[in-house]
Structures are given as C-alpha cells and as structure tokens.
Amino acid sequence: VKPGIPIKSVAIIGPGLLGGSLALALAGGSRCAVRVWGRRPEVVAQLRLRCPSAVASTDIETAVAGADLVVLCTPVGIMAGLAERLRPALAPGAVVTDTGSVKGAIVEELEPLLGGGARFVGSHPMAGGDQVGLQHARADLFHDAACIVTPTPRTDAATVEKVSAFWTSLGCRVFHLPPGIHDRAIALVSHLPHITAAALVRAAAGPDAPGALDLVGPGFRDSTRIAMGPVPMWDEILLQNRDAVLAAIRSLRSHLDQVETALSQKTSLAGILADARETRLRLQRATLK
Amino acid sequence: VKPGIPIKSVAIIGPGLLGGSLALALAGGSRCAVRVWGRRPEVVAQLRLRCPSAVASTDIETAVAGADLVVLCTPVGIMAGLAERLRPALAPGAVVTDTGSVKGAIVEELEPLLGGGARFVGSHPMAGGDQVGLQHARADLFHDAACIVTPTPRTDAATVEKVSAFWTSLGCRVFHLPPGIHDRAIALVSHLPHITAAALVRAAAGPDAPGALDLVGPGFRDSTRIAMGPVPMWDEILLQNRDAVLAAIRSLRSHLDQVETALSQKTSLAGILADARETRLRLQRATLK
Numbered sequence: 289v290k291p292g293i294p295i296k297s298v299a300i301i302g303p304g305l306l307g308g309s310l311a312l313a314l315a316g317g318s319r320c321a322v323r324v325w326g327r328r329p330e331v332v333a334q335l336r337l338r339c340p341s342a343v344a345s346t347d348i349e350t351a352v353a354g355a356d357l358v359v360l361c362t363p364v365g366i367m368a369g370l371a372e373r374l375r376p377a378l379a380p381g382a383v384v385t386d387t388g389s390v391k392g393a394i395v396e397e398l399e400p401l402l403g404g405g406a407r408f409v410g411s412h413p414m415a416g417g418d419q420v421g422l423q424h425a426r427a428d429l430f431h432d433a434a435c436i437v438t439p440t441p442r443t444d445a446a447t448v449e450k451v452s453a454f455w456t457s458l459g460c461r462v463f464h465l466p467p468g469i470h471d472r473a474i475a476l477v478s479h480l481p482h483i484t485a486a487a488l489v490r491a492a493a494g495p496d497a498p499g500a501l502d503l504v505g506p507g508f509r510d511s512t513r514i515a516m517g518p519v520p521m522w523d524e525i526l527l528q529n530r531d532a533v534l535a536a537i538r539s540l541r542s543h544l545d546q547v548e549t550a551l552s553q554k555t556s557l558a559g560i561l562a563d564a565r566e567t568r569l570r571l572q573r574a575t576l577k
Numbered sequence: 578v579k580p581g582i583p584i585k586s587v588a589i590i591g592p593g594l595l596g597g598s599l600a601l602a603l604a605g606g607s608r609c610a611v612r613v614w615g616r617r618p619e620v621v622a623q624l625r626l627r628c629p630s631a632v633a634s635t636d637i638e639t640a641v642a643g644a645d646l647v648v649l650c651t652p653v654g655i656m657a658g659l660a661e662r663l664r665p666a667l668a669p670g671a672v673v674t675d676t677g678s679v680k681g682a683i684v685e686e687l688e689p690l691l692g693g694g695a696r697f698v699g700s701h702p703m704a705g706g707d708q709v710g711l712q713h714a715r716a717d718l719f720h721d722a723a724c725i726v727t728p729t730p731r732t733d734a735a736t737v738e739k740v741s742a743f744w745t746s747l748g749c750r751v752f753h754l755p756p757g758i759h760d761r762a763i764a765l766v767s768h769l770p771h772i773t774a775a776a777l778v779r780a781a782a783g784p785d786a787p788g789a790l791d792l793v794g795p796g797f798r799d800s801t802r803i804a805m806g807p808v809p810m811w812d813e814i815l816l817q818n819r820d821a822v823l824a825a826i827r828s829l830r831s832h833l834d835q836v837e838t839a840l841s842q843k844t845s846l847a848g849i850l851a852d853a854r855e856t857r858l859r860l861q862r863a864t865l866k
Binding site: 414415416434436463469472473474475476478480481482483485486487488489490491492493494499500501503504505506507508510511512513514515516517519520522523526530533534535536537539540541542543544547548551552554556557558560561562563564565567568569571572 | 703706725761762763764766771773775776777781782788791795796797798799802803806808811819824825826828829830832849851852854861
C-alpha cells in the first residue's frame with residue numbers, strides 16, 4: 289500500500305477466486321494485516337492453510353473488527369445483506385469497497401447503506417477466469433489488471449484515493465469511471481464476449497454440421513474459453529446489467545450486418561477486417577511489455 | 578510416413594506458415610526428401626537456411642520433379658494457376674493435395690485439372706495462427722491438429738489413403754468429409770469466430786463507450802485474438818465460403834435472439850449458459866491429454 293495512505297488491516301469478505309487471491313497477495317507482501325470472512329467453515333479452514341498469517345472467521349463481525357478497508361468479494365446479489373450485517377462492526381473511518389462486475393445497481397444499494405456514501409466506493413478489478421473458487425486463487429491475479437473505481441457525486445475524494453492506492457499497490461492499472469459509464473464499457477468488453485462465446489459454442493454444436501466440434505483449432509478454443517465460466521455468476525451479471533448488455537448486442541449486430549451486406553454483394557471485407565485487425569494490434573502492443 | 582504407404586519425396590508449394598512448418602517437420606524427422614517451391618527468391622533463401630536438407634527453388638518444375646506427393650500451401654486464389662504450371666512436371670502416379678481453408682470451390686477447380694481427379698484430394702489441416710509467414714513456421718505446428726481430407730465420388734481410395742497417412746504421420750487427427758460438408762462445419766468453427774472477433778473489437782472501439790478498450794481483461798483478449806489474422810487471406814476465405822458463412826451468421830443470430838429475449842423478459846439465462854458451458858467443457862476434456 290502506497291506510503292502516506294495507511295492501510296493497516298484489510299478485511300476480505302468472501303474467499304473465492306478474487307478474495308482468496310487478495311488474501312494471498314496482501315499476506316505474501318506482509319503489506320498489512322489480513323482478515324477474512326467466509327460463510328463455509330471448510331473454506332475458512334482452507335484459507336487458513338493457504339494463508340496462515342490471516343485471521344479467518346465465519347463470524348463477519350470478527351472479520352471486520354478494526355479493519356481500515358473492507359473488500360466485498362462475494363457474488364453481487366448477496367452484498368447488500370452482508371453490508372447490513374457488517375456495518376455495526378465497522379471501525380470508525382473504515383472504507384468499504386467491492387469487486388462486482390456490475391456497478392450501477394450495487395453502488396446504488398451499498399452507498400446509502402454504508403455511512404451515507406462517504407465511506408463506500410465501488411471497484412471492479414478485471415481479473416478472474418473461467419475457474420473460480422479459492423483453489424484457483426493466486427497472489428499475482430491482480431498484477432497488471434485494469435481496475436475501475438467508480439465514484440459518484442456523493443463519494444469523498446479521500447475514499448477514492450484510499451481505494452485507488454490499494455489497487456495500485458497490488459499492481460493494478462486504476463481507472464475512475466462513474467458506475468453507469470463503467471457498466472456500458474464492461475458490457476462491451478466483458479459481458480458481450482461472454483454471450484458471443486456461448487452463442488458460438490451453441491451454433492457449432494447445433495444440427496447444421498454434426499461433428500463440427502471435432503474439427504476445432506486453437507482459434508475456436510481461444511474465442512470460446514470464457515463460455516466455461518460459472519453459470520450462476522454470469523446469469524446474475526448479465527441480468528443486473530441488462531440495459532447495457534442489450535445495447536452491446538445491438539452494436540454487435542450492426543457490425544454483423546456490415547459483414548452480411550458485403551458477403552451478400554460479393555464485395556471485399558478487407559476494410560472491415562483491417563479496421564478490426566489494426567484496433568486489436570494496438571491493444572496487443574499496449575498490453576505487451 | 579506410415580509404413581506400407583511409401584512417400585519418398587514431398588514437394589511443398591509455397592513456404593509460408595503452413596508450407597514452412599511442413600518442410601521443417603518432414604526434414605526434421607528425415608522422413609522423406611523435401612522439395613520446396615517459393616515465388617520470391619528471398620523466401621527460398623530463408624527456407625534453405627532454416628531447412629538445409631530441402632531442395633528449394635523458384636522454378637516450380639524443378640520443385641515437383643520426382644515428388645510422390647505435392648502439397649499446395651499457397652493462398653487459395655492462386656492454386657489453380659499453379660496447378661496448371663506444375664502439372665506437366667508431375668511424376669507418374671504423383672498425388673496432389675492442398676491446405677486451403679475452403680474446399681468446395683477449390684476441389685471443383687483442382688480435381689479436373691489434375692489427372693481427371695484420380696490423383697487429387699483436398700486437405701485442410703486446422704493449424705495456423707494469427708501470425709503468418711515462414712518466420713513463424715515451426716516443426717510441431719501440425720501436432721494434434723485436426724486435418725480434414727475431402728474426397729469426392731471421383732477420388733480413388735488409394736489417393737485418400739496416401740494423403741491421410743501423410744497427415745497422420747505428422748501427428749494430425751484425420752477426418753474424412755465431403756467438401757461441402759467440410760465448408761459448412763468450418764464456417765461454424767473457424768470462419769464465424771473470425772467474424773465475431775472482428776465485430777467484438779469494432780463494437781468495443783465504437784462511440785458507445787470511449788476508452789472501453791483500456792479496460793479489457795484476459796477474456797476479451799482471448800476472444801478476439803484471431804482478429805489479428807492476415808486480412809487478405811481472411812477476405813478470400815470468407816468470400817469463397819460465403820453461403821456457408823452467411824448461414825453460420827444466421828445461426829449465431831438465432832442464439833443471440835434467445836439471449837435478448839431472456840434479458841428483455843428478465844428471465845434467467847442459466848439454461849443457455851449451462852448448455853454452452855457443458856459443451857465447451859466436453860471439448861476441453863476431449864482436447865486435454
């Protein structure tokens with residue numbers, strides 16, 4: 289954690305892939321005291337094994353006691369209920385953030401719950417994968433990931449600074465966006481690819497060409513890897529962000545329209561393909577070190 | 578090459594990613610004599626450096642002289658012209674195959690050109706990547722790749738057997754499909770994902786959410802990697818296979834429709850997502866060793 293922004297104790301609510309990785313990263317660097325709440329005793333026990341210096345508990349008040357920063361790492365749907373339970377145990381001045389993939393709805397719920405909004409700001413670290421759970425957690429999960437912090441007009445600057453410094457200290461590239469803008473952007477770069485991957489898999493498995501899936505090469509595998517992600521989590525994310533997701537699907541369709549028109553008219557697709565290729569190459573160069 | 582199916586000399590037409598990798602694989606295993614034709618002297622010189630045991634030439638008659646098997650590894654659009662040029666130099670009984678991504682049109686062109694169809698059969702090894710050219714060639718490119726051999730009613734069994742044994746000896750999993758069935762299947766598992774990747778990149782780069790591309794995680798990168806593929810090659814492939822590609826886009830749209838309906842009605846997407854996940858996991862298990 290950045291000097292000048294003292295975070296002495298972090299409470300992690302939910303030791304899954306994200307929360308578990310956070311615990312490993314913080315404990316590994318001896319950056320601060322790590323406290324963890326897990327609902328299931330066997331997961332708490334597993335966390336203690338992987339991260340012996342952490343204080344882990346199934347009691348949420350124990351977990352948040354004395355923490356400067358509380359990070360909600362559970363599914364989005366249960367965050368508000370947990371926030372109500374942990375609120376009475378929060379240390380004075382404690383800051384709360386979360387790691388949910390959709391920000392508009394959750395920020396609207398959590399902000400009034402947690403000290404009138406002054407001590408809460410949303411976060412979304414773009415880290416994860418198609419395999420979830422503590423067993424896949426790793427200390428470097430957040431390294432070089434984008435992390436979007438989503439202040440509102442009610443968020444105070446010190447809270448934004450504290451949470452941003454926290455993610456920066458874990459190796460994230462931090463961006464600040466209002467929750468609604470975040471949701472529109474993430475619909476395009478995360479939620480839409482998930483829907484497309486699922487649709488590609490289902491189209492290839494359909495009756496049009498039996499056995500087609502036997503023939504796939506590395507391109508298909510890469511394009512559809514995310515379709516292996518956890519169903520309940522993605523169901524919740526897509527429904528929570530439905531307006532932005534529907535807009536993203538419409539945008540995808542307009543680009544498919546252009547391809548269909550060119551094919552129907554037997555005209556070259558080179559302009560379309562070159563535009564996509566140039567953009568994707570710029571992204572590749574920007575993310576390669 | 579499998580015992581009992583003697584291939585003593587292979588001529589490779591076009592030392593790009595596929596042809597170069599073929600030369601490296603064959604020369605490395607000392608499986609047979611390797612002959613290579615390249616149009617550009619500098620590429621022929623580069624091939625000689627990487628594969629000193631090969632006979633490499635810019636003269637196509639020299640390259641095919643005495644070869645039992647000739648493999649066309651050029652862009653699909655120039656294969657027929659090259660076939661006409663090399664035909665007079667073919668050894669008696671020589672078999673010709675190709676590596677094009679679209680089979681219907683090219684098989685229809687090449688079959689009558691090359692000995693009345695008896696000595697030609699199409700092939701499509703599902704190997705490659707977004708980086709092309711001899712500099713990216715590698716001896717293990719074909720290892721564990723699916724390779725579709727596409728006989729027609731006019732192809733004789735010995736030709737199919739010889740070409741299939743050739744690909745098997747390189748580590749491919751060989752399938753036999755009629756050219757039209759191949760094209761429909763490959764439209765779904767290769768051509769459609771390319772179009773989708775391009776559309777995803779263009780949607781994310783559009784005006785709906787400026788800066789969205791700064792936020793991407795590994796999911797977006799994997800889903801769109803193939804959009805970096807070579808534009809002229811993909812333009813040619815998509816136009817050559819336009820009917821099957823248009824049908825594949827329609828199939829994708831019908832799966833997007835289902836997602837949109839569920840989102841519009843605020844009903845769970847779990848059935849759709851679970852179907853895709855199960856299918857993709859089966860594919861993962863089948864391809865993991």
